[in-house]
Structures are given as structure tokens and as C-alpha cells.
Amino acid sequence: xxxxxxxxxxxxASLLSHLSGGNNLDLTLVLVVSWSLLRGPREAILWGFIxxxxxxxxxxxxxxxxxxxxxxxxxxxxxxxxxxYRGLPILPLGAVxxxxxxxxxxxxxxxxxxxxxxxxxxxxSNSLVxxxxxxxxxxxxxxxxxxxxxxxxxxxxxxW
Amino acid sequence: xxxxxxxxxxxxxxxxxxxxxxLALDSSGLLHPVEGTIxxxxxxxxxxxxxxxxxLSNLGQYLRDIDELRQEREELRALVDRLTIENVExxxxxxENVExxxxxxxxxxxxxxxxxxxxVVGRDPLPLSRSLLIDRGSEQGIASGMPVxxxxxxxxxIVEVYxxxxxxxxxxxxxxxxxxxxxxxxATGVVEGTGANTLVMRFIQQAEPLAEGDILLTSGLGGNxxxxxxxxxxxxxxxxxxxxxxxxxxxxxxxxxxxxxxLVVMNFEPREFPLPxxxxxx
Numbered sequence: 001x002x003x004x005x006x007x008x009x010x011x012x013a014s015l016l017s018h019l020s021g022g023n024n025l026d027l028t029l030v031l032v033v034s035w036s037l038l039r040g041p042r043e044a045i046l047w048g049f050i051x052x053x054x055x056x057x058x059x060x061x062x063x064x065x066x067x068x069x070x071x072x073x074x075x076x077x078x079x080x081x082x083x084x085y086r087g088l089p090i091l092p093l094g095a096v097x098x099x100x101x102x103x104x105x106x107x108x109x110x111x112x113x114x115x116x117x118x119x120x121x122x123x124x125s126n127s128l129v130x131x132x133x134x135x136x137x138x139x140x141x142x143x144x145x146x147x148x149x150x151x152x153x154x155x156x157x158x159x160w
Numbered sequence: 161x162x163x164x165x166x167x168x169x170x171x172x173x174x175x176x177x178x179x180x181x182x183l184a185l186d187s188s189g190l191l192h193p194v195e196g197t198i199x200x201x202x203x204x205x206x207x208x209x210x211x212x213x214x215x216l217s218n219l220g221q222y223l224r225d226i227d228e229l230r231q232e233r234e235e236l237r238a239l240v241d242r243l244t245i246e247n248v249e250x251x252x253x254x255x256e257n258v259e260x261x262x263x264x265x266x267x268x269x270x271x272x273x274x275x276x277x278x279x280v281v282g283r284d285p286l287p288l289s290r291s292l293l294i295d296r297g298s299e300q301g302i303a304s305g306m307p308v309x310x311x312x313x314x315x316x317x318i319v320e321v322y323x324x325x326x327x328x329x330x331x332x333x334x335x336x337x338x339x340x341x342x343x344x345x346x347a348t349g350v351v352e353g354t355g356a357n358t359l360v361m362r363f364i365q366q367a368e369p370l371a372e373g374d375i376l377l378t379s380g381l382g383g384n385x386x387x388x389x390x391x392x393x394x395x396x397x398x399x400x401x402x403x404x405x406x407x408x409x410x411x412x413x414x415x416x417x418x419x420x421x422x423l424v425v426m427n428f429e430p431r432e433f434p435l436p437x438x439x440x441x442x
Contacts, residue, residue, distance in 0.1 A: 010202065010205060013206065045175045064184075
């Protein structure tokens with residue numbers, strides 16, 4: 001898990017940043033949300049925390065911020081789907097859409113709180129919307145292979 | 161070893177607490193060495209992935225460039241084709257322009273001649289006959305026997321007339337003959353076609369001076385052609401004491417193989433001299 005999330009974070013920070021459309025893709029977020037939908041809240045917490053931590057290490061944001069945000073978002077998504085939306089075919093897309101909005105909005109807010117200059121309209125049009133589109137497009141390509149993996153692995157057994 | 165079992169809520173709180181702790185440690189700068197170590201460790205992998213990304217990006221750009229270049233190449237090919245055609249047309253127009261200018265000059269320098277320009281539309285396809293077709297005929301007032309010239313000199317005469325086309329018997333045809341005069345000596349003779357691209361002048365008196373380079377003009381004798389049209393230039397002289405006349409090889413002034421535009425002399429009526437037997441007939 002740590003290796004996979006590290007590799008995802010690295011891909012997001014290096015290879016994808018060169019590709020048209022890829023530079024907007026939150027690969028770690030899509031991976032964490034997809035896995036959270038499939039494996040329940042306990043794994044969501046772990047994947048959110050570790051995935052976020054990897055992103056923190058590779059980004060210029062304060063370390064721990066993405067870990068905190070992704071932990072919260074992944075847990076929320078996982079609990080929400082367990083209680084209300086299980087089995088909906090568009091669940092992965094909806095979940096990734098909501099997670100993307102939450103993640104980027106939270107980053108904008110945190111940026112404002114940390115005293116960064118935030119041009120809201122520009123951030124929405126240049127960052128949030130393209131990221132939302134890229135994440136939604138990428139979701140089926142990540143979710144369904146992960147679902148196949150999930151079925152092979154069987155129910156989650158966490159030793160924590 | 162006993163496994164630590166945490167409830168989901170405990171795990172959640174632990175993760176949150178860890179995140180906040182990390183945030184706090186980071187803001188105090190305590191995490192800096194750890195972050196540095198981790199980043200240094202993953203640097204080679206990140207560099208490699210970055211390079212792959214760069215290569216993929218370059219590849220994408222390369223593929224886009226190929227598409228653009230292909231399109232550009234097609235456009236340039238079309239442009240070259242268009243320009244080539246345009247260039248050919250312009251060259252043709254230039255050649256025609258030069259030719260027309262020469263003809264105009266000829267017309268201006270021969271005000272007594274009424275001339276009609278005609279385009280060469282066909283050449284004799286068979287051997288032994290040297291004639292060509294022009295795009296003027298009886299509808300344009302062309303008549304049999306009319307002389308045909310260019311700015312360079314005499315071409316031949318009209319031998320067949322159709323409503324819109326006429327046939328010109330070239331000077332070099334073996335059946336063609338014209339009375340000529342040597343420009344310098346004023347000596348006369350008859351220039352005949354050889355069937356090849358040369359002429360021969362016969363019946364020049366032995367006493368007449370004749371030399372290579374002499375210019376031959378139509379003499380007007382016999383009434384078949386107007387006077388003073390250039391025929392050609394002497395290239396060789398054949399003189400023999402046992403012959404009654406001397407003769408000369410003549411290079412025609414006109415390049416018959418390159419004729420495109422000619423002038424028909426409209427106001428010259430060739431005179432037909434009846435044979436003695438015809439004169440006797442009532």
C-alpha cells in the first residue's frame with residue numbers, strides 16, 4: 001500500500017505533470033477515494049493518511065495538510081457510501097466528484113488562511129474545474145481495476 | 161505478539177491526530193531533516209519518472225509536429241504545383257510576348273504589307289512533306305498562294321485553304337522554290353527546298369561573286385512572293401568550271417521546327433503566268 005501510494009504520488013508529481021490533461025489529475029485522490037469505496041472506512045483512513053502524507057512530502061504545502069484532508073475526505077466518502085449509496089452505478093464518479101470539490105475547496109481555504117494570495121475565480125477556472133474533469137475521466141480507469149483487485153483480495157482484514 | 165485492535169473511530173482519531181502533529185512539527189521546522197532524507201531517497205525515482213514524463217511529452221509534441229508537418233507538406237505541395245503551373249504559363253506568355261513583339265516590329269517596319277497573325281496548330285506528320293497548319297482560313301480572308309512570313313523572314317506560302325484552317329507549304333519542302341537575290345551582289349537565282357532543314361540556291365551565274373555569309377532575299381521575280389523578304393544565309397558555295405551555274409547551300413533565316421506564330425501577307429496576290437499551251441487555248 002505504501003509503495004503503491006508513493007508511486008502514485010511520484011507519478012502525479014513527475015510524469016503526469018508533463019502530460020496535457022495529466023497535470024490536472026489528482027491521481028492519489030482518485031486512487032484513495034476509489035479504494036475507500038471498495039474497502040470500507042478503516043482502509044480509507046489509512047490510505048487517505050498515507051496518500052496525503054506522500055503528497056505533502058512532494059508538495060510545497062505544509063506537511064500533514066493533505067494527510068489531514070485526504071483522511072477526512074476518504075473517511076467521509078467511505079462512511080457515506082456504506083450508509084446511503086451502496087450499489088449505485090455512478091457512485092465512483094459521484095464520490096470522486098465530491099471528493100475533488102472538497103479537496104480543492106479545502107486547499108483554497110487553507111491557502112487563504114495561510115496568507116497565500118488566492119484569486120478565487122482564476123483558481124476555480126484554472127485548477128478546480130480542470131482537475132474535476134480530469135479526475136472524473138480517470139475514475140473508471142482506476143476504479144474498475146481496483147474493484148477486480150478488491151475481489152481477488154477478499155474482505156479487508158486490518159490488524160490495527 | 162498480541163495484535164493491537166483499534167476501532168474505526170480510534171483509527172480515525174489517530175490519523176487525524178497524527179496529521180495535526182505532523183503539521184505542528186512541520187511548522188516548527190522539526191520535520192525538515194526527515195523530509196530532506198525522504199526526498200533525497202526518492203529523488204532518483206522521481207528524476208526517472210520526470211524524465212519519462214518529459215519524453216512522453218516530447219513524444220506527444222513530436223507526433224503533433226508530424227501531423228502538422230504532414231499537413232504543411234500537403235499544402236506546400238499544392239502550392240508548388242500551383243506555382244509550377246503559374247510559372248509555366250508565365251514563361252509561355254513571356255516567349256509569346258517576345259515573339260509577338262518581333263512580329264509587331266516586322267509589321268511596323270513593313271507598312272506596305274497587310275498582315276494577319278496566325279497560330280501554328282499542326283505540323284505535317286508524314287515524311288518528305290514539310291508543311292504546317294495555321295488557324296486562319298477562308299473565313300479570315302486567307303487565299304491560296306499568299307506568302308507566310310515571320311519577323312525573321314520567309315516561311316512559305318499557303319497551298320490549301322479551308323474555312324478556318326490553312327496549310328502552309330514550307331520553304332524547305334522539296335517541291336518549294338522561290339526566286340532569290342543575293343543582297344550584296346544583287347545576283348539572282350532560285351532557292352529550292354531540300355526536304356531537310358536546309359535550302360539550296362541554284363542558277364547563279366558563274367561570273368557573280370558569291371561568298372559564305374551572303375544574305376538572300378526574295379527577288380519578287382515571277383510574282384510569287386513580295387520583294388525583299390529574308391530567305392537565309394549562304395553557308396557553302398559550290399563552283400565548278402564545267403558547270404554553267406554555281407550553286408550555294410543556304411541556312412534558312414527561319415527556324416521551322418520552332419514556329420508558333422506566323423504572319424500571312426494578305427495584300428499580295430501571286431501572279432500566275434499561264435503556260436504557252438494554255439495561252440493558245442481559246
